[in-house]
Amino acid sequence: MDKNKLIKKYINLRDEIMDYTMVHFDAMGYDIDGYIDDEEIDINELKKQVKAFELMLKAYKQIDYTYC
Numbered sequence: 001m002d003k004n005k006l007i008k009k010y011i012n013l014r015d016e017i018m019d020y021t022m023v024h025f026d027a028m029g030y031d032i033d034g035y036i037d038d039e040e041i042d043i044n045e046l047k048k049q050v051k052a053f054e055l056m057l058k059a060y061k062q063i064d065y066t067y068c
Contacts, residue, residue, distance in 0.1 A: 020060040
C-alpha cells in the first residue's frame with residue numbers, strides 16, 4: 001500500500017475512533033500531518049501505526065457495556 005492510501009486509511013480510522021473517544025484525536029491529527037509533510041517517511045512505521053489503530057478501533061467496537 002502506498003503512502004497516500006495509508007494516510008487516507010489513517011484519517012478514516014481517526015474519524016471512526018472519534019465516535020468512541022476524543023482522547024487520541026489531536027495526537028492522531030498531528031501525526032497524520034507529519035506523515036503528509038515528510039517526504040521521506042518510513043512506510044513501515046506508518047503501516048505499523050495504521051495497524052495499531054485498526055486494532056484499537058476493533059476493540060472499541062467490541063465493547064458492550066452491560067450496566068451503563
